[in-house]
Amino acid sequence: MSFITYVISGISLGSVYAIIALGYSMVYGIAKMLNFAHGDVIMVGGFVVYSLTSSMGMPPIVAVVCSMIFCTILGVAIERIAYRPLRNAASSLAVLITAIGISYFLQNIALIIYGSSPKIFSSVITIPPLKLADGALTISGETVVTIAACIVIMVGLTLFINKTKAGQAMLAVSEDRGAASLMGINVNGTIALTFAIGSALAAVAGVLLCSAYPSLSPYTGAMPGIKAFVAAVFGGIGSIPGALIGGILLGLIEALSKAYISFQLSDAIVFAALIVVLLVRPTGILGRQIQEKV
Amino acid sequence: MKMKKLLSMILVAAMSLSILTGCGGNDGDGSTTGTGTNDGSTTDAGSDDGSTSDAGSTSNAGGASGSWKIGGIGPTTGGASVYGIAVQNGIQIAVDEINAAGGINGVQIEYKFEDDEHNEEKGVNAYNALKDWGMDILIGNVTSAPCVAVAAETANDNMFQLTPSASSPDCAKNDNVFQVCFSDPNQGIGSAQYIGGNALASKIAVIYNSSDVYSSGIYERFKSEAANQSFEIVAETSFTDDSNSDFTVQLQQAKDAGAELVFLPIYAKEAALILTQADAMDYHPLFFGCDGLDGVLAIEGFDTSLAEGVVLLTPFVADAEDEKTQAFVSTYVERYGETPNQFAADAYDAVYVIKAAIENSGATSEDSVSDICDKLSAAMTQIKIDGLTGSDMTWAATGEVSKDPRAMVIENGVYTEFH
Numbered sequence: 001m002s003f004i005t006y007v008i009s010g011i012s013l014g015s016v017y018a019i020i021a022l023g024y025s026m027v028y029g030i031a032k033m034l035n036f037a038h039g040d041v042i043m044v045g046g047f048v049v050y051s052l053t054s055s056m057g058m059p060p061i062v063a064v065v066c067s068m069i070f071c072t073i074l075g076v077a078i079e080r081i082a083y084r085p086l087r088n089a090a091s092s093l094a095v096l097i098t099a100i101g102i103s104y105f106l107q108n109i110a111l112i113i114y115g116s117s118p119k120i121f122s123s124v125i126t127i128p129p130l131k132l133a134d135g136a137l138t139i140s141g142e143t144v145v146t147i148a149a150c151i152v153i154m155v156g157l158t159l160f161i162n163k164t165k166a167g168q169a170m171l172a173v174s175e176d177r178g179a180a181s182l183m184g185i186n187v188n189g190t191i192a193l194t195f196a197i198g199s200a201l202a203a204v205a206g207v208l209l210c211s212a213y214p215s216l217s218p219y220t221g222a223m224p225g226i227k228a229f230v231a232a233v234f235g236g237i238g239s240i241p242g243a244l245i246g247g248i249l250l251g252l253i254e255a256l257s258k259a260y261i262s263f264q265l266s267d268a269i270v271f272a273a274l275i276v277v278l279l280v281r282p283t284g285i286l287g288r289q290i291q292e293k294v
Numbered sequence: 295m296k297m298k299k300l301l302s303m304i305l306v307a308a309m310s311l312s313i314l315t316g317c318g319g320n321d322g323d324g325s326t327t328g329t330g331t332n333d334g335s336t337t338d339a340g341s342d343d344g345s346t347s348d349a350g351s352t353s354n355a356g357g358a359s360g361s362w363k364i365g366g367i368g369p370t371t372g373g374a375s376v377y378g379i380a381v382q383n384g385i386q387i388a389v390d391e392i393n394a395a396g397g398i399n400g401v402q403i404e405y406k407f408e409d410d411e412h413n414e415e416k417g418v419n420a421y422n423a424l425k426d427w428g429m430d431i432l433i434g435n436v437t438s439a440p441c442v443a444v445a446a447e448t449a450n451d452n453m454f455q456l457t458p459s460a461s462s463p464d465c466a467k468n469d470n471v472f473q474v475c476f477s478d479p480n481q482g483i484g485s486a487q488y489i490g491g492n493a494l495a496s497k498i499a500v501i502y503n504s505s506d507v508y509s510s511g512i513y514e515r516f517k518s519e520a521a522n523q524s525f526e527i528v529a530e531t532s533f534t535d536d537s538n539s540d541f542t543v544q545l546q547q548a549k550d551a552g553a554e555l556v557f558l559p560i561y562a563k564e565a566a567l568i569l570t571q572a573d574a575m576d577y578h579p580l581f582f583g584c585d586g587l588d589g590v591l592a593i594e595g596f597d598t599s600l601a602e603g604v605v606l607l608t609p610f611v612a613d614a615e616d617e618k619t620q621a622f623v624s625t626y627v628e629r630y631g632e633t634p635n636q637f638a639a640d641a642y643d644a645v646y647v648i649k650a651a652i653e654n655s656g657a658t659s660e661d662s663v664s665d666i667c668d669k670l671s672a673a674m675t676q677i678k679i680d681g682l683t684g685s686d687m688t689w690a691a692t693g694e695v696s697k698d699p700r701a702m703v704i705e706n707g708v709y710t711e712f713h
Contacts, residue, residue, distance in 0.1 A: 002550045009542035054595065116372035116411060118563050120570075120595030129574070138575055213539035214595075215567055217373065223536055258543045263532040264504050 006259040007252065008139055014251020015146040016209050020228030021235070021243035022153055023201040029238030030174045030194045033092070036099040037078060039225015040106035041199050045071045045206030046216050047110060050121055060124035068203040075199025076192050078102055083195075084188065103222075110218035118217040121210040142212040149208060150244050153201060157240050170194060174238075227254075230274055236287025245285055362398055362659050364389070364648070365424035366407040366641075367417060367444065368436030373563045374412035376589035377637045381436045381458050382407045383630050384641030387622065398649050401659050410435055414443035421447055430659065430666055431456070433644050436637065438462035438478075438508040445471050454667040456648060458640035459585065462507050466693030470667050472674050474640045474647060474683065476609070477694050478508060481584045482515030484699045485557065485607050490523030494605075495555035495580060499529035499548030501541065501568060503560050512559035512584055528553050533564070541568045542575065549577045558583040562590035569600040580605060588635045591707065604704045609683040610639040611702055611711050619682055633708065636683065643681035650677045 020042060027035045045067045052063035082102050086094045127141030161167035172180040173190045181187045209224060210216050227250060235246025250270060257269040277285065366385050368378030389405045397403060406427055408420035417440030424432065432448060432455045435441035441460030448455045449468040457465055459475045466473050476484065489495065500516070503509035520527050528551035531544035545568065548556055556572075556579045558565050565587050572578070583606045591598050612623050612633050622642060626634040648670070655673035657666045679687045684697030701712035 002546060005546050006543060009540065009546065012542070013540050115375070117375045117594065118373055120566060120593055120597075122595060140574060213567065214570060215539060215563065224539075254537075255540075255543050259547065263544070264534065267534070267536060 002259075004137060006255050008137060008143075010252035010255030011147070011248060012140065012143040012212060012251070013255060014231075014248035015143055015150055016205070016212055016224065016247075017228045017231045017250050018150045018244045018247025019146055019153070019205040019208055020202070020224055021231040021247045022150065022157070022240060023198040023205060024225075024229055025232040025235070025237055025240060025243040026157060026201070027194055027198040028232065029240070030170045031083075031191045032174065033083065033095050034099060034229070035195075035198065036096070036225070036229075037102040037106060038198070038202055039221035039223075039228070040103045040110075041071055041075060041078075041202040041221070042206035042209060042225065043110060043216075043218060043221030044074060044106060045203030046121065046210040046220060047114060048203070049124065049207050050119060050210070050216055053122070053124070054119075064124060064204070064207050067207065068200045071199040071203035071206075072196045075195040075202070078199075079192055079195040084191075087191075103225075107218045107222070114218065116218055118215045121214040121216045123211040123214060124207055125211050140212070142208065146208045146212065149204060150247075153204070154240055154244055157197075161240075166190070166193060227270070230270065233284055234274055234277055236281075236284030239284070239286040239288070242284055242286035249285075360401065360659060362401055362403045362652075363428050363430045364403055364405050364645070365421075365427065365429035365432050365434070366405065367410050367420045367424065367432065367434030367440070368407070369412040369440075370407070370409040372411040372413075374437050374561060376562065376592045376635070377459060378409065378412075378436045380589070380635050380637040381433075381641040383626065384458070384634065384638035385433055385645055387625055387629070387638075388642045388645035392645065392649060398652050399658070403645075410437075410440045410444075412437045412440060414440050416440070417444045418447055420444075425451070425453075429453070430663055431648055431670070433458060433641065433648070435460055438465060438511075439506070441465040442507070452664040452667045454663075454670045456644050458644040459637050461585070462511055463694075464507065469691070469693075470671055472647075472671075472689055472693040473695055474644045474681075474687075475585060475636075475695070476697075476699065478511035479515040480694070481607065481699075482512040482517075482559070483519045485512070485559070485582065485584060486516050486519035486523050488607060488699065488701060489555065489557075489582060490520075490525055493524065494582070495553075496525050497528045497551065497553050498525050498555045498557055499531065499551060499553035499579075500527060500557045501531050501533070501544045501548070501560065502558075503534065503538070503564065504532040505534040505536070506560070508586065509560050516557065516559065525555075538564050539567065541571050544568075545572050545575060545577055548579070549575070553579055555580045555582055558587060561586040562588070562593060565590050566593050566596045566600075569604070570597070573600050582606070584608070585636055588637065588709075591704065592632065592635070598704075598707045601704045602706075605701055605712050606704075607699050607701050608636040609697060609699055610636040611700055612709055613711070618680075622682055635709075639682040643679065643683050643687075646681060647674075647677070647679055647687075650679055 024038050048067040048070050049063045052058040052066055053060055082098050083095055086098055125141045125145050127144060129141050130139040130144060161170055169185045169190045172185055173187055177187055231246040231250045232243050234250060235242030253273050254266050254270050258266040368381045369375050370378040370382060389403050393402050408423055410417035410420045417435050421444045432453055434457060435444050436459050438460045441457050442464045445465050445468055448470055452470060455471045457473050461475050461478045461481060463477045463479060465471060500513060502513040529547045531547055558581055581604045585608050587606045588608055590601050623634060626638060651670045651673040654677050655669035657669040674689045675691050681687055687695055687697045689695055702709045703712040
């Protein structure tokens with residue numbers, strides 16, 4: 001029975017990683033850049049909801065929508081100001097370093113505004129926990145909502161990319177940016193749209209992260225952001241279903257290695273598992289194998 | 295080939311980022327001030343504890359001004375800010391009282407408090423800033439990790455340091471540092487003896503922070519003392535600063551092992567999450583903590599009803615009947631709008647300890663920093679203080695205090711004495 005409880009706590013943790021990884025993976029898949037500031041956009045999303053609900057007394061749903069709008073604008077602004085000017089820079093490392101810079105920038109802004117004392121975030125989810133096996137097993141409402149949200153977002157994104165014109169443009173940009181622009185696709189606009197969607201997803205992820213683990217500080221997004229990045233690589237970065245699978249697997253490995261191997265080593269075991277997966281399948285579990293033509 | 299290159303780049307990026315955020319957690323802009331070499335005039339002279347000679351002539355910028363310049367350092371922002379703010383306020387009350395009554399030997403106290411965000415580098419920066427201000431005596435740091443870092447600097451400068459609440463034995467390793475609070479080993483042993491002596495439980499689980507010196511220090515001594523007690527540790531679990539949000543696995547192990555009491559030698563921030571998650575999984579053991587748990591009621595947004603029944607070992611009880619405590623509590627409530635915790639009381643006592651040590655030693659504010667330190671260090675082992683956090687407090691030359699611990703329980707949202 002306790003094994004099942006550990007599995008459930010792994011899935012809860014994993015579902016949070018998964019929802020963050022979705023945004024990571026989508027932005028990488030299309031813009032081909034690692035947006036390390038994603039974790040911090042999540043933190044911003046959390047703080048917006050916290051401010052709106054606790055100090056202005058807005059209903060949670062309205063606050064979540066406001067937070068999504070705010071993060072969308074923030075994401076597009078970051079892309080426009082920090083990433084676009086560097087897109088044609090000689091080294092792709094330039095954008096990576098900028099992303100790290102943005103990440104610290106957002107953390108420090110939050111430090112100035114909110115201070116670094118942690119806030120306890122009151123959950124926006126009111127669904128009662130699922131009780132199984134006569135109450136011996138409990139799955140929290142947050143976990144149920146997070147998993148449901150992951151699936152909805154995954155299906156939604158897949159449909160959007162495959163069925164809409166804008167989605168097709170994204171695919172084209174991700175395949176070959178130069179050729180796409182020759183075909184009359186607005187590359188800058190498409191990438192901005194990608195960031196807009198990715199940041200809106202980050203706001204949702206932030207709310208769910210803080211609802212599940214209710215401590216909110218300017219560093220809240222940093223560690224989950226890294227774990228989610230690992231999850232995205234695990235599942236095959238760029239692959240949207242891969243992000244979900246990678247996130248859940250990561251949460252499970254973390255929880256089970258805590259329970260059965262060692263508390264102190266659990267993070268190391270997560271990374272060891274990543275290395276093993278990458279040795280066997282260099283593009284991750286669901287990653288596309290790309291044939292390079294010589 | 296290209297794919298491989300890209301992958302290796304991603305991995306390198308991931309690794310370097312995880313290193314970066316490792317420091318990021320502590321927020322790193324500490325590069326500007328070096329360690330202790332800020333103006334050259336104060337540093338190298340006093341490295342030998344016994345040296346009273348040339349250190350004095352150069353190092354005392356502030357003492358000559360005719361007042362006692364007492365500096366304080368602690369986290370007034372950040373995860374541990376409840377402690378730092380309490381200490382800042384506690385010192386302020388004592389300083390105002392002493393100044394109103396004519397100062398120490400007729401000399402007024404000047405007081406300045408700096409923030410260290412519970413971070414080593416910021417602690418050293420704060421110390422250097424206070425030294426530039428002309429500090430004679432340091433009350434600080436509030437938390438153990440930065441205190442250890444600053445203690446290395448004060449030993450170099452031979453600056454007298456009295457920490458109200460940093461409990462790691464490493465803080466008081468040097469001869470110039472003394473503690474008002476219990477040291478971690480004493481807290482660990484004290485907790486085990488209290489639980490065993492009062493037969494609070496027979497099966498005990500521990501959740502501690504293995505990446506924190508305070509928490510693991512208490513835990514180690516608790517574990518070794520537990521062997522002499524009637525209870526059994528059935529689950530030993532831990533977490534680190536990088537994975538401090540999900541505690542369900544730890545709690546589940548405690549629950550499976552049938553623990554009736556969960557010992558939490560940790561700070562209030564994580565304890566708040568543990569209490570929330572334990573409640574969500576319907577697990578209600580007796581939670582028992584040390585002074586780090588003090589302050590759990592003050593966390594913004596925390597549902598204090600979850601902390602009902604939590605017991606903590608601490609030397610200060612705000613509703614104690616004695617006149618001294620009552621006067622302090624009413625002043626504190628009046629000025630800061632909340633009931634003082636143990637840290638405020640420790641800080642208040644610290645100022646009076648310094649006053650007694652100065653009066654005992656005959657040091658004057660004209661003395662150099664290094665002379666003051668030598669005189670006060672010698673006086674510390676001779677004085678006996680009746681303070682808020684214990685009567686007949688005495689100090690060993692090692693810097694450790696001896697006094698009796700008391701247990702408190704949280705009832706109806708306030709601390710009351712545990713019976």
